[in-house]
Amino acid sequence: MDMLNSHCGVSRDARGVVRLTICNAGTLNILGSAAILGIQAGLQSLASDASIRALMLAGESEKSMIGGADIKEMATLDQASAEAFISRLAGLCEAVRNFPVPVIARMPGWCLGGGLEVAAACDIRVASHDARFGMPEVRVGIPSVIHAALLPRLIGWGRTRWLLMTAETIDAPTALTWGLVDLVAAEGELDNAVEKVIASLLACGPEALRAQKALLRQWEDLPLKESIEVSVGAFGRSFLTDEPKRLMQHFIDRKR
Incomplete structure (x- = not known):
């Protein structure tokens, strides 16, 4: 794996499939400002590469792809710095949405808050059998914002209200039924499930x-x-x- 920066590792194969790994963000791959900017910079540097056919977004830890945004950092914010922080996270989500080839979210373990917003910005979401999902922001005194706005398009208004207003988590089978994820892998089969998606994409022009x-x-x-x-x-x-x-x-x- 080559490091584009301290938070963004990249590996690629001969088929044009790139794995972007979120690095040095703790065991739950938490998004603080440095990680947000590093991952976005990595995406932007790869976006002009015409040889890339698919991109997989993954965490360095098997505990999550992205566990959420950094609460320790957010606890220090005021209005102006809060808007700057969330604008940085929105920029990362937009870099994912606008990446020119399909982006697959490889989702083991926990995916909460800002992590679920990044996942919603991906094109295809593949979860482990024991993955858990939630939008817990209201429990720490803030609303869910930015790319949480994609959720009604994915799962409908009622289920979005339930996630955002109760802050309860849901399991992988529920996320699949709701349409929040596209595929749930059997135990130990997450990479195989992702590979099947990649094979389908590579069969296309x-x-x-x-x-x-x-x-x-x-x-x-x-x-x-x-x-x-x-x-x-x-x-x-x-x-x-x-x-x-x-x-x-x-x-x-x-x-x-």
Whole structure:
């Protein structure tokens, strides 16, 4: 693993799959300002690499991908520094959302608060069988903010209200039923489950997948009519590459 900075380790394989590991953030991979900025810087440095086909976000510890934001740091904040802190975390979430290829969250153990906000910004979430999820901010005197706003889109308003207003945690089977995670691995099978997702992504046209992610991000913000309209141009631009001809011909040949 190569260290891009003290909080961001990167390894890659010959397929173009990159694992970004959150480092030196404690056993629960807690996000303080230094870790937030380090991870964001790592993502930004990788974003221009056209050879990357998928990115997996993981914690150095098997206790969590990201346990949450640093309460010790937050306890020292005033209004101005609080807004600066949460803006940094929002910047990290946006770096994940806007990363040009699919981002997979590898989620063992605990995923709370700011950690769940980062996970919500990922494209695909794969959890261990014993993972636990929650938004406990109101119990420490603050509301859940920034990319908690993605949660109603994932799990609906009622379940979002329950998570944010009760601060209760849910287990992995419940998270799967709610749509908070996409896959729950059997015991000891988290890496195998992630690898199955990666294999599915690698079976797709890399340029098509980049275009699809960009469209999905636009669709989150646009009304339906505009979403349909921008899709037409994206469809046309896909024929500027050789992927449609090559992959469609492969499909036709396979059916003969």
